[in-house]
Amino acid sequence: MKCFSYNPKYVINLVIYFDHWRLPLRKGVKTMLEIEDLSVEIGDRSILKKLSLHIDEGEVHALLGQNGSGKTTLLMVIMGMPAYKVTNGRIIFQGSDITGKTVDERARMGIGVAFQKPPSVRGIKTSQMVEICMDKKDEKRANEIAGRLNVVDLMDRDVNAGFSGGEAKRSEMLQLLAQNPSFAMFDEPESGVDLDNIALVGSAMNEILEKDRVRMKKAAGLIVTHTGHILDYVNADIGHILMDGTIVCEGNPRDLFDDIRAHGYEGCVECRRC
Amino acid sequence: MSKVLKSRISERREEWRTKAASARDKPAKFGPDIDLTSFTKPSIKDKVKSLGSLSHQIQESALYAGIDANETFRSGSYFQIDHSVVYERVQKAFEGKVEIMSTAEALEKYDWVADLWWKAVPVDQDKYTAQAELDQTHGYFIRIRKGQKVEKPIQACLFLAENNISQNVHNMIIVEDGADAQIITGCTRGQEVEQGMHVGISEFFLGKGSSLMFTMIHNWAERFDVRPRTGVILEEDATYVSNYILLRPVSSIQMYPAAYLNGDNSRVRFNTILSGQKDSYIDVGSKTVLKGENTRAESVARAVAGDRSIIYARGQIIGQSNTGRGHLDCRGILLSEEAEMQAIPELISEKAPRAELSHEAAISPIAEEEVYYLMSRGLSKDEAVSMITRGFLNIDIPGLPPVLKGYIQRTLDAASEEGL
Numbered sequence A: 001m002k003c004f005s006y007n008p009k010y011v012i013n014l015v016i017y018f019d020h021w022r023l024p025l026r027k028g029v030k031t032m033l034e035i036e037d038l039s040v041e042i043g044d045r046s047i048l049k050k051l052s053l054h055i056d057e058g059e060v061h062a063l064l065g066q067n068g069s070g071k072t073t074l075l076m077v078i079m080g081m082p083a084y085k086v087t088n089g090r091i092i093f094q095g096s097d098i099t100g101k102t103v104d105e106r107a108r109m110g111i112g113v114a115f116q117k118p119p120s121v122r123g124i125k126t127s128q129m130v131e132i133c134m135d136k137k138d139e140k141r142a143n144e145i146a147g148r149l150n151v152v153d154l155m156d157r158d159v160n161a162g163f164s165g166g167e168a169k170r171s172e173m174l175q176l177l178a179q180n181p182s183f184a185m186f187d188e189p190e191s192g193v194d195l196d197n198i199a200l201v202g203s204a205m206n207e208i209l210e211k212d213r214v215r216m217k218k219a220a221g222l223i224v225t226h227t228g229h230i231l232d233y234v235n236a237d238i239g240h241i242l243m244d245g246t247i248v249c250e251g252n253p254r255d256l257f258d259d260i261r262a263h264g265y266e267g268c269v270e271c272r273r274c
Numbered sequence B: 001m002s003k004v005l006k007s008r009i010s011e012r013r014e015e016w017r018t019k020a021a022s023a024r025d026k027p028a029k030f031g032p033d034i035d036l037t038s039f040t041k042p043s044i045k046d047k048v049k050s051l052g053s054l055s056h057q058i059q060e061s062a063l064y065a066g067i068d069a070n071e072t073f074r075s076g077s078y079f080q081i082d083h084s085v086v087y088e089r090v091q092k093a094f095e096g097k098v099e100i101m102s103t104a105e106a107l108e109k110y111d112w113v114a115d116l117w118w119k120a121v122p123v124d125q126d127k128y129t130a131q132a133e134l135d136q137t138h139g140y141f142i143r144i145r146k147g148q149k150v151e152k153p154i155q156a157c158l159f160l161a162e163n164n165i166s167q168n169v170h171n172m173i174i175v176e177d178g179a180d181a182q183i184i185t186g187c188t189r190g191q192e193v194e195q196g197m198h199v200g201i202s203e204f205f206l207g208k209g210s211s212l213m214f215t216m217i218h219n220w221a222e223r224f225d226v227r228p229r230t231g232v233i234l235e236e237d238a239t240y241v242s243n244y245i246l247l248r249p250v251s252s253i254q255m256y257p258a259a260y261l262n263g264d265n266s267r268v269r270f271n272t273i274l275s276g277q278k279d280s281y282i283d284v285g286s287k288t289v290l291k292g293e294n295t296r297a298e299s300v301a302r303a304v305a306g307d308r309s310i311i312y313a314r315g316q317i318i319g320q321s322n323t324g325r326g327h328l329d330c331r332g333i334l335l336s337e338e339a340e341m342q343a344i345p346e347l348i349s350e351k352a353p354r355a356e357l358s359h360e361a362a363i364s365p366i367a368e369e370e371v372y373y374l375m376s377r378g379l380s381k382d383e384a385v386s387m388i389t390r391g392f393l394n395i396d397i398p399g400l401p402p403v404l405k406g407y408i409q410r411t412l413d414a415a416s417e418e419g420l
């Protein structure tokens, strides 16, 4: 049982336990994202409750949890979406408190998100979205990425308008590749994507997360996944289970998945008590 | 001109004038009532040899209204400044296919022009039509000859260069049987001109199987009042597409162009793009009468009301034939707490129980979700709103030729750069 209660004392042990093999590489590693005691409401409903999360540069975290547990909410609140009201705690990104910053400020600081259900925007083409994402217009590169993601046909269509599930996901990857954030969040990147395309999505994620750079990599990521399929393509270092608005377990993502497969999320309720 | 024709026209003129005089003080059904007595007479402007020899300022203003002084991409041009026709030319390649002249000239040249005069718009409709008859100051006559396909657009510019004058033009557009053309009309004013009045009568006659795409751009200013009066008569299998674009402030504009689908299988589509800025009072609609069998009407309007603007977006389809079909689609966004919008779709079936008429109208805010989606890619809120607004106004117009497409894009770009 690799499931530990969310007691800070154990968490520290756990991080050391799982990361010991990386320790020689971790010298001088900086914190990418630090979430402290974050509580979030939508309307009057409390969704996240005193949630804490620590992500270092170069790390990729996976976030698991049942439908409605608050995964998307966490991503949206990190991105700064105003519908989500922070009632407690703060979010530190690369050393500065961003809790009060607007969405675009955060985007320009290097935070990016591939949405679970991106909205369609009439009259704005996918190619224009790519253009917005890039620091400066580079049509050649835009087309090159689009080619690789097999979305050339989407470039001239209104973004997300009538896109199939898989097309919308690839269009999100396209935009994030163009945006090149240092901290990238992916909200169920594999849902609705067929097997051939999961590989495409996975390789795009690896590129965004600089997985090819072994030593110098700085980019970090947070991947929300239900099925864990995407983890066959993108390696995650640490996994978390979100339940009732707070992180209840932390551990090796694959072990967490095995556990959930064996015992369901119910297992985590039990483990809360361990 | 023959004596017979001369006397015939003066006879008709008498008739029109009498009718016009009876409507001299008749306010329009919609829009603020304008006092027409206070305008002054402009000076006569000299003819120019080419559009390139117009002043740089005039060329630039005209360009914003779609008029290209470099005529390479046009088949012909008409340019009127205040009350003077300064330029009219058909490019060599289109000679014999297209005719362009002032309507005053056309009335003298062809006897049948008088038969069509005030046929699509009633002379006694209101004080503005009356004024156009009693004090007409030219207007263009464009005729596309039978069977001619004119692939490059024809352009016509109605330009106001002096303050406080009233331009009362009467245009006539004849598209003969089987002919096919595009016309761009730009109505605008010199940069330093602050105030004025534009009355524009436009009568369209589309022959059997003909097709016309008519794109009109209005670029006025805060103290201009504008009253276009348009009627379009379609014969069998004719197609008329109107694109109307208003993206700059105006004091008031009121128009309700009407298309009469008399011929079987004729069709019309009105595309209307309105942006209300500052204190603009905008009352714009489209009216279609489905008379022939299998007639089709479609009207798509997108309106954005900002600042303290007021927009009325009207639409009316009258079904008179059982096989007629029409649809109105009107959507609006209010960008300001002080703006006002009314969407008024009207469907009327006159003894045509099987006609199919429908409409959808909506006034709603910009979706926050879309704004934040764009912001998450790095755009500021203002940039995101302006980009979404621009996208909203960018109607997809089927069959729009690339020249016009590029042109509408540029107009929208320019307007959104100026903070649409």
Ligand SMILES: Nc1ncnc2c1ncn2[C@@H]1O[C@H](COP(=O)(O)OP(=O)(O)OP(=O)(O)O)[C@@H](O)[C@H]1O
Binding pocket: A042, A043, A045, A047, A065, A066, A067, A068, A069, A070, A071, A072, A073, A074, A083, A116
């Ligand atoms: N705009 C909203 N108004 C009201 N409740 C909301 C809103 N958005 C989310 N919620 C609620 O917040 C809770 C958490 O939602 P969230 O989308 O974060 O879940 P999730 O873990 O991403 O679920 P899923 O796996 O289905 O994507 C849910 O109960 C949801 O109904």
Ligand SMILES: [Mg+2]
Binding pocket: A071, A072, A073, A116, A187
């Ligand atoms: Mg979710």
